Every structure is written in C-alpha cells, then in structure tokens.
Amino acid sequence: MSDIQRLVRDNIRRLKPYSCARDEYRGSRGIFLDANENSFGSVLDVGLNRYPDPHQLELKARIAAIRGTTPERVFLGNGSDEVIDLLIRVLCEPQRDKVMILPPTYGMYRVAADVNDVPVVETPLTAGFQLDLDKIFAQTEDVKLLFICSPNNPSGNLIREKDISTVLDNFDGVVVLDEAYMDFAPGQSWLPRLNQYRQLVIMQTFSKAWGLAGVRLGMAFADPEIIELLTKIKYPYNVSGSTQQLTLEALSYPDKKEEMVRRILAERKRLITELKGLTIVRTVYPSDANFLLVKFRDARQVFEYLREKQIVVRDRSTVIRCDNCLRITVGKPKENMTLIKTLEKFSGEHAETSEK
Numbered sequence: 001m002s003d004i005q006r007l008v009r010d011n012i013r014r015l016k017p018y019s020c021a022r023d024e025y026r027g028s029r030g031i032f033l034d035a036n037e038n039s040f041g042s043v044l045d046v047g048l049n050r051y052p053d054p055h056q057l058e059l060k061a062r063i064a065a066i067r068g069t070t071p072e073r074v075f076l077g078n079g080s081d082e083v084i085d086l087l088i089r090v091l092c093e094p095q096r097d098k099v100m101i102l103p104p105t106y107g108m109y110r111v112a113a114d115v116n117d118v119p120v121v122e123t124p125l126t127a128g129f130q131l132d133l134d135k136i137f138a139q140t141e142d143v144k145l146l147f148i149c150s151p152n153n154p155s156g157n158l159i160r161e162k163d164i165s166t167v168l169d170n171f172d173g174v175v176v177l178d179e180a181y182m183d184f185a186p187g188q189s190w191l192p193r194l195n196q197y198r199q200l201v202i203m204q205t206f207s208k209a210w211g212l213a214g215v216r217l218g219m220a221f222a223d224p225e226i227i228e229l230l231t232k233i234k235y236p237y238n239v240s241g242s243t244q245q246l247t248l249e250a251l252s253y254p255d256k257k258e259e260m261v262r263r264i265l266a267e268r269k270r271l272i273t274e275l276k277g278l279t280i281v282r283t284v285y286p287s288d289a290n291f292l293l294v295k296f297r298d299a300r301q302v303f304e305y306l307r308e309k310q311i312v313v314r315d316r317s318t319v320i321r322c323d324n325c326l327r328i329t330v331g332k333p334k335e336n337m338t339l340i341k342t343l344e345k346f347s348g349e350h351a352e353t354s355e356k
C-alpha cells in the first residue's frame with residue numbers, strides 16, 4: 001500500500017463510487033436519452049438543459065496548461081470549501097483521526113472538521129504569525145491533515161518557505177497549502193514544487209484575484225492518487241455547467257486579472273499609509289493579500305460605528321493573537337476614502353479615548 005493509501009479511511013478505500021449517466025459515454029455528439037434531462041431544451045436560452053461534464057475535462061486541461069501541470073493533478077470543487085470538506089472525509093475517521101490548524105486562520109478548516117466530528121488540534125502561529133515548528137511537531141500524533149494558509153487569513157502574511165519545507169519533510173500526513181491570496185503576494189506559488197512532495201495539496205480559488213466569488217470554483221493541485229480519492233467521493237456534478245462555462249471564458253482574460261491585482265496593490269499601499277496616520281490605529285500589520293489586519297485601541301467600538309455608517313468590515317477581535325483587530329478588505333479608491341473619512345470622524349468624536 002502506498003503512503004497515501006495508508007492514510008485513507010478504510011470505508012473510502014473500499015468504496016465503489018456512484019457511476020453517473022455521463023460516465024458511461026464520453027463525447028458531445030449523439031442522441032442523449034440516458035439521463036432524463038429535458039430533451040426539448042430549457043426555459044432559459046442558455047444551453048444548460050444537459051448535465052455538465054462531471055470530470056470538467058476541458059476546464060481542467062486549460063487550468064493544467066496555464067499552471068504548468070497535468071489534468072491528473074487537478075481537482076475542481078464548488079469553491080475551496082468543498083475541497084477542504086472532501087479532504088477531511090477521505091482521510092479522517094470521525095472521533096479518531098485529527099486535523100491540525102494553525103490559528104489565527106481561515107475558519108472553514110475547523111467548521112469542516114467539526115461537521116465531520118473530526119477532532120482539531122490547534123497550534124497557534126507565533127506572535128509574528130509564523131509557524132511554531134516545535135509545537136507543531138510536538139502534537140502530530142494521530143494528525144492526518146495539516147492546514148497551512150499562505151498568505152494567511154486573517155493576518156495577511158506569507159508563511160516562510162523554509163518552515164513549510166520543514167513541515168513537508170518531517171510530517172507524514174497530508175499538508176494542505178491554501179494559496180487563496182497568492183496572486184497578491186510577492187512570493188511564488190508552491191505549484192512548481194508539487195511533484196517533489198507526494199503529500200502536498202495546494203489549494204487556489206477563483207474567488208479572490210479573478211473576482212469570481214459568485215461563480216464558486218476552487219482548485220486543488222496534488223498527486224494523482226490524492227486527486228483520484230477526491231474525485232471518488234465528490235458529488236457527480238459538483239461543478240455546475242454555468243461555472244464551467246464562465247470560468248473557461250474568464251481564463252481568456254488573465255491580463256484583466258493582473259491589472260486588477262495591480263490596482264488593488266496600489267490601493268493597499270495607500271490604505272496602509274492612511275490608516276497608520278490615524279490616532280485610533282495601533283498597528284497595521286504587513287499584508288501580502290488583498291486585505292489588512294488592523295489593530296485599534298477599541299476594535300469593537302470602531303466596528304459598531306462603521307456598521308452604523310454601513311461600512312462592513314470583519315471583526316476578528318475575539319480570535320487568538322488578534323485582540324482589537326479588524327480585518328479590512330482593500331476596496332475601490334472611493335470606498336477606501338469613505339472608510340478613512342469615517343474613521344477620522346470616529347476619531348474626532350472619541351477624542352478622549354483616542355489619546356495615546
């Protein structure tokens with residue numbers, strides 16, 4: 001049995017997957033009377049009366065080519081969130097096998113583990129939001145899956161590559177590297193190194209830099225053996241026809257994405273300067289993403305004030321290492337200006353509490 005197969009739950013290894021109508025016949029020509037679709041068409045003129053390709057062959061081929069990998073190393077899901085859930089279900093026997101997360105980090109890792117009744121081991125990041133390697137390695141017993149988010153949400157920073165290497169070289173479970181924000185970072189994706197690590201899963205998404213959060217498409221890149229396992233247990237038509245169509249179209253406009261990233265980065269820089277000038281702001285943490293983690297004198301008060309003015313930010317103040325912190329997405333120039341003006345107004349109205 002391979003290293004990967006050893007990590008897989010017995011019931012999943014034994015599982016005979018559902019075979020859907022479109023598994024039996026590949027090709028787009030023919031008279032299709034196999035899937036009980038509406039042969040007459042649909043109420044909308046959008047060409048969606050047929051079930052979509054369960055294997056997303058065209059889309060995977062395009063993504064693989066662009067990313068410099070092969071389609072057997074690509075899995076597509078209903079957002080990265082589906083990938084997170086599937087990985088846990090493939091590897092973790094409920095109530096026994098564990099997932100390790102490194103808070104403060106993305107909330108879905110824990111939620112997905114909790115839903116599956118899989119115990120979670122938390123190893124907080126250091127005060128500088130980097131990996132605490134000694135503590136990680138002290139707690140890996142029964143851990144099948146370890147989530148590293150880089151750039152990390154909500155702290156915004158890249159995780160040091162050397163530390164990620166150390167984890168990959170010494171941990172024998174599966175390491176998920178969530179690169180949702182990599183487009184905004186000065187660092188490089190780990191994708192070119194994928195073939196060196198059989199137990200590495202890299203997640204990326206169309207929800208952030210590509211601006212397609214509403215389309216729901218997440219990607220996972222991994223060894224074909226891991227991709228096969230995910231494919232085995234996914235819902236047959238997990239990526240809708242409209243998602244496949246729209247994403248294929250979007251992939252023709254990589255320059256548009258790059259241009260938006262450039263504008264977001266310019267705005268991020270400006271926003272950092274403006275925020276640092278406010279007396280109510282204590283720290284603006286360095287960011288490699290499209291958001292900023294900002295420590296205030298009293299985050300809760302600021303949060304409520306902003307909400308009254310219909311400016312919605314994310315309150316992270318109850319999260320470990322993030323006390324009095326709000327997470328603020330970089331908006332459009334006008335939105336950011338309104339945000340700063342509003343914070344200045346708050347500062348003026350709360351002059352007594354904002355004295356340093």
Ligand SMILES: *Cc1c(COP(=O)(O)O)cnc(C)c1O
Binds near residue numbers: 079149206
């Ligand atoms: C936004 C985000 C994602 C994207 O999730 P989707 O389900 O693909 O929209 C993944 N990971 C992190 C850390 C995120 O912040």
